[in-house]
Amino acid sequence: MADTLEYDLIVIGGGPAGYAGAIRAGQLGKKVACIELERAGGTCLNWGCIPTKALLKSADLYQKIKKSETFGITVKDVTFDFAKVMERSRGVAGQMAKGIEFLFKKNKVDYFTGKARVIAAGMVEITEGEHKGKFFKTKNTLIATGCKMRRIPDLALDGVRVMTSREALANTKLPKSIVIVGAGAIGVEFAYFYNAFGTKVTLVEMLNQVLPVEDEEVSKVLQKSLEKQGITILTGTKCENFRVGKDSVKVDLVTGDKKQEVESEVVLSAIGVVANIEGVIADAVKIELDRNYVKVGDDYQTNIKGIYAAGDIIGPPWLAHVATFEAVSCVNGMFGHGKAKRVTKFPGCTYCQPQVSSTGLTEKAAKEKKLDYKVGKFPFTASGKAVASADSEGFVKVITDAKTGEIYGAHIIGSEATELIAEYGLAIELEATVDEIHQTIHAHPTLSEAVMEAAAASLGEAIHI
Amino acid sequence: MADTLEYDLIVIGGGPAGYAGAIRAGQLGKKVACIELERAGGTCLNWGCIPTKALLKSADLYQKIKKSETFGITVKDVTFDFAKVMERSRGVAGQMAKGIEFLFKKNKVDYFTGKARVIAAGMVEITEGEHKGKFFKTKNTLIATGCKMRRIPDLALDGVRVMTSREALANTKLPKSIVIVGAGAIGVEFAYFYNAFGTKVTLVEMLNQVLPVEDEEVSKVLQKSLEKQGITILTGTKCENFRVGKDSVKVDLVTGDKKQEVESEVVLSAIGVVANIEGVIADAVKIELDRNYVKVGDDYQTNIKGIYAAGDIIGPPWLAHVATFEAVSCVNGMFGHGKAKRVTKFPGCTYCQPQVSSTGLTEKAAKEKKLDYKVGKFPFTASGKAVASADSEGFVKVITDAKTGEIYGAHIIGSEATELIAEYGLAIELEATVDEIHQTIHAHPTLSEAVMEAAAASLGEAIHI
Incomplete structure (x- = not known):
């Protein structure tokens, strides 16, 4: 097989799991290739997180312009060109995808487009696309093919209706x-x-x-x-x-x-979504699946030595940031740079207005687990920054251990909620208490003060409510 | 003296230090009064942080509208009514000031307007205003009169030129x-x-x-x-x-x-600013000053027992959030709810666009202290969220201990920098390392990922640059 290329790692899929894992392997000095069916960046970057955020930015601005009178600004004839709104979104996706290709080069990741299949432990083939027929010999394989949108049963997807x-x-x-x-x-x-x-x-x-x-x-x-x-x-x-x-x-x-x-x-x-598993694994390779998702252990290894999986293909929560973390952690463990770590704590975000974000347990979950919990809540109507921005919808809610003040979960609805959740994410990761958040000076006037005041509220010490 | 009222605490000044200290004392069940010369909320709320943020919001929106074409939105005849812009800002300040008065009532803080003077340890008098001549007997006094704007020498302030x-x-x-x-x-x-x-x-x-x-x-x-x-x-x-x-x-x-x-x-x-000290302390009360600022010890007590000071009146950094923290901490210590704590770590923010925020040491300071430091930097041009928002100016920069990864300082310039700094604030408070920030999953796509990637960059492990 003259055409067989040898690698330390072949990554199948170039989305948030795949490209990050491949880049990390490159950083560690490994010979690595990434094979992506469509375009570097995967669903998230090309058809998900990124282009939707571009669209939502246009929507936010259009809504704000309609309310500009509140701010002393008068606007006549506000119109929009929907095709341009969409075009910008595609442009952003295109720019970011090029960025990933640049990062591949920078980190010496060989990049191939095409559909890849694991044909044996240590052997991958490209079965479709311009590189069809290429074989790769590899010490390790990382399956990161992700998911695609689930269709409504018996309803044909025509892209029009x-x-x-x-x-x-x-x-x-x-x-x-x-x-x-x-x-x-x-x-x-x-x-x-x-x-x-x-x-x-x-x-x-x-x-x-x-x-x-x-x-x-x-x-x-x-x-x-x-x-x-x-x-x-x-x-x-x-x-x-x-x-x-x-x-x-x-x-x-x-x-x-x-x-x-x-x-x-x-x-x-x-x-919801379904796993991109079809044609990824040859029948001869008996990788264990669970409802079409690839089963992995604590080190992201499948039941077959040297074959790993990470990201949406190993099942929920189907979040890009979780996928990236998993793949990077998997690759670090694979090459002895620390121990791979499975994900237990992660934030979730929704980017409508008001935005929604959360990390950890909901109140309902705390109740169901019969935890002895307290709730601290702070409304944005009591935030000087929110009022100054005429954007005071929503609140911050934190759920804590009634005895120790450890944080079980945090929930934010409001402007910039998706940014504000980061602090609670770090707090939960570090097992910090609400008192420690309360004792941290937050800049005035910011929305992040509401994060602190919700913590204070759980202790009965919020100043502004 | 039939008119003498007796209190556990008299707070002089109703700004971010004074009102917060008074409310905290109320929460602790103490009999407390707050005497404010002008309007509850002080400079910050009436003539500083809050009304300027309202103005800046109008400016931001006006600038964004001018760039709306980028987002597929067309606007004709954008005009502004500057008087309305200013009027909204005054309205926001008024609303927030009313909010403080509401909080006073809720927390059983007696509120007086007028100029107050400490006439002896345990005795305060109102010397100007509708309550002129009122005397207060008090176990504790908290001086929180803040600062006012410094004038240019030999240049009369006429409010017009x-x-x-x-x-x-x-x-x-x-x-x-x-x-x-x-x-x-x-x-x-x-x-x-x-x-x-x-x-x-x-x-x-x-x-x-x-x-x-x-x-x-x-x-x-x-x-x-x-x-x-x-x-x-x-x-x-x-x-x-x-x-x-x-x-x-x-x-x-x-x-x-x-x-x-x-x-x-x-x-x-x-x-800059100068201390509001004139007429606040009777000559007979020999409170120690330092360049017109009130000198205090670790518990915010002056050289005279029972007389405390907090906020801008005790000197730099002249920040509302520091003032609030000081006053609350002072009051907690005063009434035996934990020990008062002097401020060593705090964020600073500037709300122009791009925004600027920081906490801890600058690189120059780290150099001057001859610290063995590393720098991690991540530009917003590499952030998917920033690109999707067409707002990718600036970067996140973190300065860490080269050996331990402890965070010496963090500096952000860019959109929402003033919110993003909160996470580094908590990290520094908890003496977290950059590795701990890097190991915390940040939601994708958010600007807060740049906070994480800067931490990763200081370890040579950033994925997206």
Whole structure:
């Protein structure tokens, strides 16, 4: 096999897990290649986190401009070019993807596009694409193929009437109306985005709250806010009997005993993800799976020595930052740079306005675990910075051990919530107490003071409420 | 003395130190009164931090609207009503001041307006205002009278041609041109603000960099950015020979051997503060001062038992958040709720765009102390969130102990820098290492990832640069 290339590590998949793992191996001086099916950066960078944030930035600005009178600014004739909004988002994704390719070069990662398959322990083949037929001999393999959007059963994805977030990100025509199925982070962000630009949005969630993984109290405030913004929200509701027509889709929304028909120009499916596993592992390679996700041990190794997996392909929570951490930790362990560490603590974010973020246990989870907990809460209406910014919706909520003050969980809804959660993330990582946060001087006036005051509130010592 | 009221604590001054100390005493069940000369909230809330943030929010929005085309949004005829911008700022200050009065009531703090004077240990008198002649007997007194703006010697403050930030905050007419003397946080913020609305701004600093207390590298990037925005900046420059005319002020700006005359509609003095000490202490009470600031010990007690002082009146760093911490800590110690703690670690913020924030040592200070330090730096151009927001100016810089990774200082310039610094504040308080920050999963995509990547960079392990 003259064409066989030899590596210390082959990474399959160039998303947040794959590219980070490959770069880390490069930093450690290893001979490494990354094989990506589409474009460096994966779903997150090309069809997820990054391009949606670009869209949301346009939506935020458009909303702010509409409220500019509050700030002494008068604007006439505010218009938007939806195609340009979308185009900018693609541009940002393109720029970031080029950045990853640059990082590959800088860190001496060989980069191949194509579909890769593990054909044996220590052997990988490219089965599709321009490098089809290339074989790689490798000491280690890291499977990081991630996930793709789950489709609604029996509803064909046509990219016109029926979309997932992926098709929506490429769609340059603003729909007049949309039914969004699923009110997780993706569903909520698209609902906020389309509504901001004037689409009639119906957001449907099967479970009893929007953002089902978040604290109930947060979800309630968010739902109220989104409804006030004009979004129709139906929780505890199933979608049945989709009828795709030429210009619209009809669907029955079933809430308990009630059934209503809704007609919209587009249906967006945001009902979660499924593993990208098809064709990744040759039949002969008996890698253990669990509901199509790759099973790994504490060191991210599969049941087959030398074959590792990290990121969305090993199962929930399907978050880019968790994927990156896993892959880097896996590669560090693989090459003896410290011990690999599985993820137990991580933040989650939703980038609508008001933003939502959290880390650790919800109050409900603390209750279910029968923990002896206290709650500290601080509303942004009592924050000088929030009032000065005319952006005082929401609150910070911290759940602590009633005896020791150790932090079980933190939940933020409001402006910049996604940035503010970082401090609680560090606090939980370091097993800090709320008293330690309270004793840390926070700059005035900042929203981060609310993080401190919520901690103080759990001790009965908040000054500003 | 039938009119004598008896208290556990009399607080003189209702600013960030005074009101917080009084509220804390109320929380501890003490009989407490707060005497404020003007309006609850003090300079910070009425004439400083809070109203300026309201102004800066208007400026930020106006600037963003001008760039809205980038985001696919078209706006015609953007105008502003400067009087309305100023009016909103006053409204925010008024609202927050009312909030403090509400907190006084809630925490059973008796609130008096008037000028107070310590006439003996345990005795306070109101010497001016509606309550003039009221006497208070008190177990403890907390002097928290703060500071006021320093005036330029031999230059009369007329509120029209010559102002400090206080007069500027009440001035509803946008000046065509302004010379701002002093490029500390206040000078820089006003320079950014006026320039954003079209004033021709000349910012003059005697020392060799804008924001002289900040890291040199940060100040250089900021100066470049402000100059690009249109502000004329002269560092290492003295102002001499002000000539106030009917419609303008002329001043000689002397940089080394060069002298140039500049004429502007207004001169804003932002050259620091002086203690509000006049008339606060009766001559008979021999409280020890140091250059007009009240000298205190580790428990914030002056040389006279039962008389304490906290906040700006005890000297630098003259920051609202430090003042609040000091007063609360002082009151806690006073009433046996833990031990009072003097401040050694605190953040500093400047709210222009790009924002600047820091905590701990600058690189120069680390060098001067001959510390064995490392630098970790991460530019926002490499942050997905910053690029998606089209806001990728600046960087995060962390200075660490080369051996242990303990954090000596952190410096941020960029969007939301003032919020991002909180995490480093907690890290320094907890004596965390950069490795611990690096091992904490930060949400993707957020600007807070740059905080983590700078930490990783100091270890040679940043993924995205």
